[in-house]
Amino acid sequence: MNFFTFKFFSIALSLCVTLLLLMAILSLFFVPKFEEVLEALQSSEMLYSLKLSLMTASLSTLLVIAVAIPIAYALSRYDFFGKAILKTVMNLPMAFPELVLGLALLLLFSRTYVGDLLHYFGISIVFTKSAIVIAQFFTALPYAIRIVYAAFEGISKRYENVSRSLGYTEFQTFKNITIPLVRNGIYASTIITFARTMGAFGAVLILAGGTYMKTEILPITLFLNISYGNLGMAITSGIVLITISFIAILFFEYMEGKKSVFED
Amino acid sequence: MFLKIENITIRLGKFNLKDINLEVKEGQYVTIIGPSGSGKSILLENIAGFYTPNKGKVYLKGEDITYKNIEDRNISIVYQDYVLFPHMSVYENILYGLRKKSTEKIDNEKEVREIATLLNIDHLLERKPLTLSGGEMQRTSIARALVVKPELLLMDEAFSALDYKIKKEMRKLVKDVAKKYGTTVLHVTHDFEDVWAMADMCVVLRFGEILQVGKPDEIFAHPNSDFVANFVGTNIFEATVVRKEPDLTILNADGFEVYSSCEAKIGEKVRLSIRPENIIITTTKIETSAKNEIEGMIIKVEKRGHIMELSVQINSIILIVMMTPNSYEHLSLALHSHVFLSFKATSVGLY
Structure with missing residues (x-):
């Protein structure tokens, strides 16, 4: 295959796949009737699910970021016993099927000393x-952790050295210098985390049970309504999920655009 | 002693320091020179507290600071890549260390403006670092380091990213400012011009060991090993001591005689070093105060910047001689010209 045909092939493939994906997303918006969506949006189930989704995703995003920053910093800046093992264990859930993660958590909180305690x-x-x-x-x-870790790795330790040598403690340096320098990495990871938590399904289903109007978040609403054959509600929850992700990404782009603060 | 480094050993895998001992007097400007990987930067960062040694002690003004917190040492550092905080203006960068020491806003502002004026960056105070040129960034970095009146200023290859002209200005500026503030400076470099222009004392480091410590002209004129001689770019060759005269040692180097004012025993085989810039080149034999006058032939001519580097062969020995293109033309020198090389006995080092 010469270069021209390979170029043609690769571009054509990219266009086809993109078109297919775009059509799939658009079909969410165009297949159902507008009235159906509007009605579904106003249903008490949808409002409950949306509210619970936003609350839990916001809370878990906050928790994730609060925990990820120090963990990523420790992994990036310090050498300690068991660091390699810690890194592997932290990455495990990415390779795990979500359902298995849910099952593992279910066992942890029900059948072990942690659950008993x-x-x-x-x-x-x-x-x-x-x-x-x-x-x-x-x-x-x-x-x-991955995103924040990459951000810390991108910052030369010399910034911290200089700040320390000018009289600031490790924590003051972290607050004054390191955090502002990795600001974009933190924004990026916040958005990705929010999107991940909004869409988390398998683990939530197993650990929280996916009970109607009790532990029902948007992906669960989609799942439950597909099972009942209620396509309108299922599609509407899909639309709401997509819209929220879209807003999150727009917000991220906007915040990232503000990084020119370094070049005023 | 102001700064005393005692048996410092650091093992970091790739870079190691072995039993480093060094004493620095207050107000001295010390350059640490050596090839890359010699451990120069590790030594500086150990003094600053970024690395804890496996063995040894560091004393500053008699106090053992080996394990002292970095922030309590009052030692500033300037890096080659400036390391200015990009989210702060030039003003905020300089103020950063000062703000920690004193909350007197008016005094701090006065001090920032004073040092900014001294370093010629007072018109840049509102700018963000990324909009500055290399020279401006380095001056900001030096201002930030000096404004806190550190006990010790550490410079890690601080000028190597700057171009020749700016480098020359910076050397004078830093030397003047350090003098004005009475700051003791340890300056790691691989540029000999830094040593010539600034150093009161020079330390040569290789593979984590100190090879020689002394005044720059001592090291350049009398390197104590092949490595130092080659590294500092001096002529070296072997010779045997044949006789002695009052205050003079006469050596035979491949059939010609060389006078040196250094001591050596008759019959001893030694190495001889002569700085290229200490050799005078003439086309005819002339009477000078120089004890040494040797005839040779130019076998290679190279232009290095504003300097001509001539290789002159005497029997099997080749000496490097430096001169300006102007003198080269004036003497109508050319390849294979026969010339006379003169140098004083005091400029011949033995080791």
Whole structure:
């Protein structure tokens, strides 16, 4: 195959796949009737699911970022015993099927000392709203750590050295210098985390149970309604999920556009 | 002693320092020179506290600072790549260390403006670092390091990213400012001009070991090993001591005699070093105060920037001689010309 035909082939393939994907997304918007979508949007189930989704995803995103920043910093800046193992374990959920992650979490919180301990203090996780947050947290955490870690790795340690030598402690330096320098990495990982948590399904289904109007978040609404054959509701939850992701990405682009603050 | 480094050993895998001992007096400008991988930067970063040594101690003004927190040392560092905080203006960068030491806003502003004026960046204070030229960034970085009045200023290849003209200006500027502030400076470099222009004392480092410490002209004129001689770019060749005269040692180097003012025993085989810039070249034999006058033939001519580098062969020995293109033309020199080389006995080092 000469270069010209390969060029033609690769471009044609890209266009075909993109077109197919675009058509699939658009069919979400054009297949159902507008009234059907409007009605589904106003249903109490959809409003409950949307509200619960936004609340749990926001909370788990906050938790993920709060945990991912120090973990990524430790992995990037310090050498310690077991670092390689920690890195591998942290990355495991990315390779795990989500359902297996959910099952593993279900066992952790029901059949181990962790579950017993929580039960002793009167805390139950399995099949509750907390389970949604926990499942979302573990689904998204590895991605967030990866992005923030890459951002820390991109910052020369010399910035921190200079700040320390000018009289600032490790934490003050982290706050004054490191965090502002990895700001874009943190925005990126926040958006990716939010998108991941909004769309988390398998682990949530297993750990939180996917109960109608109790632990029902948007992907669960989609799943439940497809099972009942209620296509209108299923499609509407799909549209809502896509719209939220789209807004998140637009917001990210906007925030990233503001990075010219370095070049004023 | 102001700064005392005692038996410092650091093992970092690729870069190692072995039993480093060094003493620096207050206000001295010390250059540390050596090829890449010699451990120069590790030594600086150890003094700053970024690396803890496996063995040894660092004392500053008599206090053991080996394990002292970085932020409590009052040692500033300037890197080759400036390391200015990109999210802060030039003003904020310089103010950064000052703000930590004192919250007196008015005094701080005065000090920032004063050092900015001294380093010629007072018109750039509102700018962000990424909009500055290399020279401007390095001046900002030096201002930021000096404004906190550090006990010690460490410069890690601080001028190597700058072009020749800016480098020359910076050398003078830094030397003047360091003098004005009374700052002791340790400057890691691989550029000999930094050593000539700035250093009160020079340290030659190789493979993590100190090979020689001394005043720059001592090291250049009397390198203590082949490595130092080759590294600092001096002529070296073997010779045997044949006789002695008062204050003079006379050596035989491949059939011709060389006078040196250094001490050596008769019959001893030694190495001889002569700096290329200490050799005077003439076309006829003339009377000078120089003890050495040797005839040779030009076998190679190379132009290096503004300097002509001539290789002159005397029997089997080749000496490098430096001169300006102007003198080269004036003497009507050419390849294979016969010339006379004169140099003083005091400019011949033995080791």
